[in-house]
Amino acid sequence: MEDQVAFLSALAEPTRLAALRILWDGGEHCVCELMTKLGASQSRMSRHMSALKAVGLVADRRDAQWVRYRLTPDLAPSAREILDAVMAAVAEPKRRAA
Amino acid sequence: MEDQVAFLSALAEPTRLAALRILWDGGEHCVCELMTKLGASQSRMSRHMSALKAVGLVADRRDAQWVRYRLTPDLAPSAREILDAVMAAVAEPKRRAA
DNA sequence: GGCGCATATGCGCCCGACCGCATATCAAGG
């Protein structure tokens, strides 16, 4: 169960959640793009991506001077389902609070 | 998005997650039962349940000297889906790490 | 090699989450 807690903790942070929402398009995105879009400092964004990588949510690839992040393609099914549900919730239009 | 972060934060704690797993049977459970089953102190368990209540995950009902907690019956659909996915993951038999 | 852009990381700080302990509150029963 520890895995799930770590996984959920990784999701439970605004910047990381927002980053995942961007990665949710299935494409690759460099740190510089994410930090710009999310208004985060460089070190902050780098660390957050590192945290997402640590729990296996994202993968990275070096491409020249950039590091391209993407969602882990073969994410475990149970994790995938959680992520799907969370992304669906985040993408939702505003309603009254739950 | 803040709501979702609070919601996920509530899930991202071992004792709370374990408590939800117990409540997952759909029934009502008092604090004394939860604290015993989870090996948590009284104040600790009370506070954790309070935290779950604060984000709308559980509802409570006073029954004589006990307070019976249960999953919020009319949980918002998006929240419900996340909870379902998480519970399914937690309930899963052990496999290789995600 | 030197420069510049992109990224990672060491370091120290701060703040909030979580805890235990003690105490308050509440309900039932004698």
Next chain:
DNA sequence: CCTTGATATGCGGTCGGGCGCATATGCGCC
């Protein structure tokens, strides 16, 4: 009313997460 069992809460302490700043590292280019 007093006690007893169940639950909530005020308080202080600890610990870890997240941050900025500075610096290191990686990479391409000239």
